[in-house]
Structures are given as C-alpha cells and as structure tokens.
Amino acid sequence: MTNLTEWACAFVGQIDPSFSELGKEAKLGENLFTSGRLDSMALMNLLLEAEAQFGFTFTPEAFQDRRLQTIRGLTEVVESLKSAV
Numbered sequence: 001m002t003n004l005t006e007w008a009c010a011f012v013g014q015i016d017p018s019f020s021e022l023g024k025e026a027k028l029g030e031n032l033f034t035s036g037r038l039d040s041m042a043l044m045n046l047l048l049e050a051e052a053q054f055g056f057t058f059t060p061e062a063f064q065d066r067r068l069q070t071i072r073g074l075t076e077v078v079e080s081l082k083s084a085v
Contacts, residue, residue, distance in 0.1 A: 001024065001028075002075060003054075004050065004054055004074070004075050004078060005028060005071055005072075005075055007050070007053060007054075008046065008050065008071045008074055008075075009027050009071060011046055011049065012027075012032060012037055012038065012046070012071070015037065015038060015042055016037040016038075019037055027071060028070065028071050028072040028075075029070055029071075029072055030070060030071075031069045031070055032046075032069055032070065032071070033069045034069070043068070043069075046074075047063070047068060047074075050074065050078065054078065056078060056081050056082050057081070058077075058081065059081065062077055062081060065077050
C-alpha cells in the first residue's frame with residue numbers, strides 16, 4: 001500500500017473501527033459512501049484532509065469523480081492530479 005492508501009485506511013478506521021477488520025483488497029475497493037462507513041460530511045473531510053496531508057489540490061472536476069468513493073479510486077485520482085502538475 002502507498003502512504004496515501006495507508007493513511008486513508010487509518011482515517012476511515014478511526015470513524016468506523018470495523019473497517020480495520022477488512023482485508024487489504026476489501027479496504028481498497030469498498031464503496032465508503034454506500035456502505036455507510038462515511039457520510040457525505042466525513043467523505044468531504046477525508047478529501048480535504050488528504051489535500052492537506054499530501055500537498056495537492058482537488059480540481060472542481062475531481063471532486064465530482066465517482067472513484068473518490070473508494071480508497072483505490074482516491075489514490076487513482078490523486079495520482080492523476082499530481083502528474084498533471
């Protein structure tokens with residue numbers, strides 16, 4: 001796992017301790033919003049905190065990307081934002 005995925009898994013695990021019981025692939029692929037692990041406010045906090053922790057900025061378009069609902073997707077979006085700079 002990357003620093004971002006490890007950080008995001010820890011972030012979600014603090015909000016929903018049962019998330020920590022999942023295997024690596026389940027953590028990376030689970031839809032955090034529809035599973036009920038994060039509500040819309042917690043998901044936004046995750047995204048804003050990720051910006052602060054990892055030194056990038058979401059574009060308005062990136063905030064609309066459905067991939068942000070999973071940790072794997074979050075990592076993909078962040079990597080594409082960082083490579084575009």
